[in-house]
Amino acid sequence: MDYRITHLKQLESEAIYILRETAAQFEKPVLLFSGGKDSIVMAHLAKKAFWPAKLPFPLLHVDTGHNFPETMEYRDRFIKDLGAELVVASVQDAIDQGKVVEETGHNASRNSLQTVALLEGLEQGQYDAALGGGRRDEEKARAKERFFSHRDAFGQWDPKNQRPELWNIFNGKKQHGEHFRVFPLSNWTEMDIWQYIKLEAIDLPNLYFSHKRDCFVRNGVIMAVTEFTQPTDSEAVESMQVRFRTIGDTTCTGAALSSADNLDTIIDEVASARQTERGTRADDKRSETAMEDRKKQGYF
Amino acid sequence: MSDNENNSGYLDMDLLRFTTAGSVDDGKSTLIGRLLYDSKAIFEDQLEAVEKSSKSRGDAHVNLALLTDGLRSEREQGITIDVAYRYFATPRRKFIIADTPGHIQYTRNMVTGASTANLAIVLVDARKGVIEQTCRHAFIASLLKIQNIVVCVNKMDLVEWDQKTYDSIVSDFKKFASRLDNLVNITFIPASALLGDNIVDKSKNMDWYQGPTLLYHLETVYNGSDFNHIDARLPVQWVIRPHSNKYHDFRGFSGRIAGGVFKPGDRVKVLPSGFESKIKGIHSMDTELDEAYSPMSVAITLEDEIDVSRGDMIVKPNNVPEVAQEIEAMVCWFSSNKSLKGSGKYILRHTTNEVQAIVKEVRYKMNINTLHKIEDDLELQLNDIGRISIRTSAPIFYDSYSKNRITGSIILVDPMTNETVAAGMII
Incomplete structure (x- = not known):
């Protein structure tokens, strides 16, 4: 008898273990749901982990207000099918209440303001653990992230003082006011995510598949023309055949030229890609340690 | 190969987790960079970013170590502080690398990286041979029960690809390894990570070596014995x-x-x-x-x-684990703030269970370079490894670590600071 299981099944089992451990070790966990493929896979795994019961925690969407309409439609349908509770932390509300000041200029992004809305949302709901879809292969600072990542009372990450994680024993103990970020997909790569989506036939927003769209190029990144991202006079608008490798706020999500319109062709594209998926993220291009700096402040 | 075959092939892949340990100069980062680069796990934009920062730092060549050193302070100081996890895949296997710094101060990181590994790569600088650090890495691998060890004798280009040098390193290592338990499968590979010899492609400079390249070995080594399929x-x-x-x-x-x-x-x-x-x-x-x-x-x-x-x-009723409140364990001490002196109260976590625990006694400390027992200094400080006896507030159900890595492992948590202060293997 062969008692080996494939790497995808091992990753699935590990993620389910982390999700159950989070439900068991914390009083009030929440799952951060962006409508992107990683958080969709994470929510799917959560459904598996607690079936036939409903998820023992709600989903939290940090809404920058700059969404692709496709993402919002998908979000509402997905949550309804899942039968889960949705909580929205709104960046617009934070701006309206004067808690943050919006960046100005044509390159303005609400990406950094998400951190404030997120921390507010966590505090308001008194959540003590936030499940995130971050993966260690995404970015070099994330490569040093733990499954159970401790945050102080200000939501900050201290990369030099992280708890060691051994075997599959996780220590989620904390002082009052502190919380944890938990990353069940830590060991997954972009390829694993796509293969798993195919294996499990998970439905995705159509932004991930090739389509024609009006775009313009800014700082080497292909941006979609949306309500929130308008070209300047010197930026020419062109109809392009594109898809999105990651889906975030419209102001910081770049598109990639692609004709991949189904899972098989996307998998082939990922296999031969020579650019990381975050290579299309304008927010990471701001400096060499942009991600580490944002994470220290409490970013995902 | 058609697209479909390509996709279904991926669904049959298994997973190998391995750890690498090495110090600043023995070429560990270059080795990992080489594996990632030659297996196409490094992307153009990552390489461009590294080229750019190598240039601005004034490095003579593209510094592949910058791929693995992610944190600002690591890049500034040119050292790896924490365990970093790296990923790559070939059509046969997916690999997870726990990349750990090898200096003695980082024993706790090596233990952490080794705890989930199926295989350990111990790097030896061909010019220096088997040194204290080599022994320390091998000891930690055996302590954590990693059954597959690859001794990669690196920088062979700097000893003119000399077989005699390599043979004497192999012999020295075997002599030391005979004193360790658990090391079941040791493979020796002469290599040059800098030039790529015997990493992914076979070396043209060492005709005398007939064995596998490092990547071929990683792809094909038997990887089924780490899970216990006997005791339910x-x-x-x-x-x-x-x-x-x-x-x-x-x-x-x-x-x-x-x-x-x-x-x-x-x-x-x-x-x-x-x-x-x-x-x-x-x-x-x-x-x-x-x-x-x-x-x-x-x-x-x-x-x-x-x-x-x-x-x-x-x-199963006919095969129950040990049920006891008195246990003996080898532990690695993780706390830089508080040492373990004689006795102390902790929270013990074991599988999904949690109990109060009192450390009754430190029986001895290990000199991890010489494998000698130290019995006249019984204070466990950061990075120390020793044997302790523990009493728990309620019985725990366990197997010895040598029988089952999951039901035989524990961590100790300081009830005041919530810090994980020790990792232990039940004897």
């Missing part, structure tokens, strides 16, 4: 109670199988209560499974209504 153990993580009309009476005891094989109809026993029942079904969401084994995550339903909660363990 399911530590209960979470009890699933749907409270819905359709699943009104459903009580699923969920968790990740830590050992052995469970099948529907099997007679089982629940610890600590001792109640017995039969397995009604094994669920993976809406699929019912014919059997479940490590490391699968499942939910089990039982024929009888018995009380089971988190921290309990489901086993």
